[in-house]
Amino acid sequence: MAPITDKIRNEVKEIVYSFFADECEVDLASINSNTSIINDLDGDSLMFLELIEIFKKKYQLDIELKVIGKYAVKHPVATIGQLIDMQLLIIEHENRLLEIDQ
Amino acid sequence: MSKEVVITGMGLISSLGLSLEENWENIVAGKSGVKEITHFDAGTLATRVAAEVPPAFDELSRNLIKKRAASQMTRVTRMCITAAKIAVTDAGIDFNLLDRARCGVVMGVVNTGNSSSEKDTTIQNTVFKSMTNSMPAWISLEYQLQGPSFSVNTACASSAYAIAFGYEMIKSGQADVVIVGGADSIINFEEIQGFNALYALSVANDPPEKASKPFSLDRDGFVIGEGAGVLVLEGKEHAIARNTAIYAEIAGCGLTSEGYNIMAPMKDGEGMAKTLELALKNAGIKKDEVGYINAHGTSTELNDRYETMAIRQVFGDGARQIPVSSSKSMLGHTIGAAGAIEAIITALALKNGILPPTINYDHPDPDLDLDYVPNKSRKSDFNVALTNSFGFGGHNATLVLKKYRD
Numbered sequence: 001m002a003p004i005t006d007k008i009r010n011e012v013k014e015i016v017y018s019f020f021a022d023e024c025e026v027d028l029a030s031i032n033s034n035t036s037i038i039n040d041l042d043g044d045s046l047m048f049l050e051l052i053e054i055f056k057k058k059y060q061l062d063i064e065l066k067v068i069g070k071y072a073v074k075h076p077v078a079t080i081g082q083l084i085d086m087q088l089l090i091i092e093h094e095n096r097l098l099e100i101d102q
Numbered sequence: 103m104s105k106e107v108v109i110t111g112m113g114l115i116s117s118l119g120l121s122l123e124e125n126w127e128n129i130v131a132g133k134s135g136v137k138e139i140t141h142f143d144a145g146t147l148a149t150r151v152a153a154e155v156p157p158a159f160d161e162l163s164r165n166l167i168k169k170r171a172a173s174q175m176t177r178v179t180r181m182c183i184t185a186a187k188i189a190v191t192d193a194g195i196d197f198n199l200l201d202r203a204r205c206g207v208v209m210g211v212v213n214t215g216n217s218s219s220e221k222d223t224t225i226q227n228t229v230f231k232s233m234t235n236s237m238p239a240w241i242s243l244e245y246q247l248q249g250p251s252f253s254v255n256t257a258c259a260s261s262a263y264a265i266a267f268g269y270e271m272i273k274s275g276q277a278d279v280v281i282v283g284g285a286d287s288i289i290n291f292e293e294i295q296g297f298n299a300l301y302a303l304s305v306a307n308d309p310p311e312k313a314s315k316p317f318s319l320d321r322d323g324f325v326i327g328e329g330a331g332v333l334v335l336e337g338k339e340h341a342i343a344r345n346t347a348i349y350a351e352i353a354g355c356g357l358t359s360e361g362y363n364i365m366a367p368m369k370d371g372e373g374m375a376k377t378l379e380l381a382l383k384n385a386g387i388k389k390d391e392v393g394y395i396n397a398h399g400t401s402t403e404l405n406d407r408y409e410t411m412a413i414r415q416v417f418g419d420g421a422r423q424i425p426v427s428s429s430k431s432m433l434g435h436t437i438g439a440a441g442a443i444e445a446i447i448t449a450l451a452l453k454n455g456i457l458p459p460t461i462n463y464d465h466p467d468p469d470l471d472l473d474y475v476p477n478k479s480r481k482s483d484f485n486v487a488l489t490n491s492f493g494f495g496g497h498n499a500t501l502v503l504k505k506y507r508d
Binding site (some may be wrong): 044049052 | 168
């Protein structure tokens with residue numbers, strides 16, 4: 001469990017924005033927190049998994065995919081802003097992610 | 103009601119080019135696409151030549167396939183999707199104007215080429231790259247098609263089977279438009295080593311362009327090629343209503359299984375002959391109407407001998423009057439893509455009135471006495487052509503194509 005600093009928050013935002021701009025071949029400046037991953041970027045669910053792998057390595061996270069899966073079912077992600085918020089929660093809570101709802 | 107089925111779009115990617123025009127020009131000129139292998143270090147293998155698709159393909163596919171989707175495809179799948187996009191553009195189809203539930207896809211897929219030559223595979227993409235349904239799936243996704251979409255594997259006859267299934271779907275009224283074809287590349291260390299172990303490949307490495315010599319006395323096995331061929335099939339009335347150009351008509355097909363041997367064709371070409379007979383019957387074509395046969399013509403001892411015997415069995419004394427040529431003399435054997443690539447060449451031959459040659463026919467085999475269109479293409483106005491595809495496992499297909507006349 002790691003506290004979310006401004007540095008981490010900015011890093012996550014930068015990685016997510018760059019990832020989608022690169023993968024979806026769109027201008028970085030066209031992405032904002034309200035951008036829809038499916039409708040605006042033609043993205044796919046696999047991108048979420050790829051980002052998790054990136055953050056698992058970067059922050060050496062201890063979290064199982066099934067935990068994230070259970071959380072995501074209750075808290076579906078549609079926009080870039082929502083995705084960043086979820087990635088921050090994952091970094092902060094790791095395998096205790098589901099305890100947020102308790 | 104039974105419908106006539108026509109070809110309205112084609113896309114061809116091979117060692118001889120990345121467009122229909124470039125391929126046809128090189129085929130008519132009798133050029134060979136066979137060169138030393140560059141995909142990997144083949145120095146320790148008995149076979150060190152193949153017909154590789156030119157490097158410019160990478161840029162072409164980057165222009166036609168989104169980066170995200172491309173990262174989930176193998177190079178072979180990208181060849182298929184690129185050829186499909188070219189074919190659909192060629193057909194001038196706007197799927198927004200059609201009932202997508204009546205538009206399908208059938209692809210001949212032996213494998214997706216997810217081998218050691220595929221260096222950029224990530225863990226997340228491994229499954230997508232290996233799925234043998236990936237080619238039809240990506241085409242349906244690209245155009246949001248909702249009709250039947252599937253792949254068929256009958257080894258070297260796969261994409262001929264795909265064309266046959268697409269033809270039947272339209273003829274029986276199940277679909278209005280079907281995108282058919284296939285793509286393949288087995289130019290990798292493991293596959294060449296495996297085929298070398300079966301003594302199936304030519305080891306005449308020097309000069310590479312002379313290695314594939316179907317029907318010649320000194321033939322010593324096939325040369326592996328790679329590529330993709332995709333055709334847009336639709337009902338004739340549907341095509342006329344769209345006011346689109348028509349390349350040729352698919353008049354029928356013969357599909358058989360020999361039930362004989364996993365590798366060798368049935369003795370004396372009996373199974374091949376049955377397939378040819380069935381195709382003619384299915385198409386309602388008389389034997390003396392056939393003006394050209396695009397042979398399976400692999401450049402192996404048995405195939406070329408038995409295919410010649412089969413043609414003799416079926417056409418009798420008339421066999422020597424029918425020009426027979428092997429595109430594999432120029433393009434190598436493109437395995438799962440071969441049936442579609444050769445159907446495209448046959449359609450172009452019909453449309454343009456030109457017989458493509460069998461190159462490297464320098465030493466005739468006295469036992470094989472048909473007109474193999476030796477070394478040079480020639481003009482011929484003919485109305486009906488057959489194209490043969492025979493696969494390991496005894497999967498045989500013969501397609502019947504007819505010249506389209508307004």
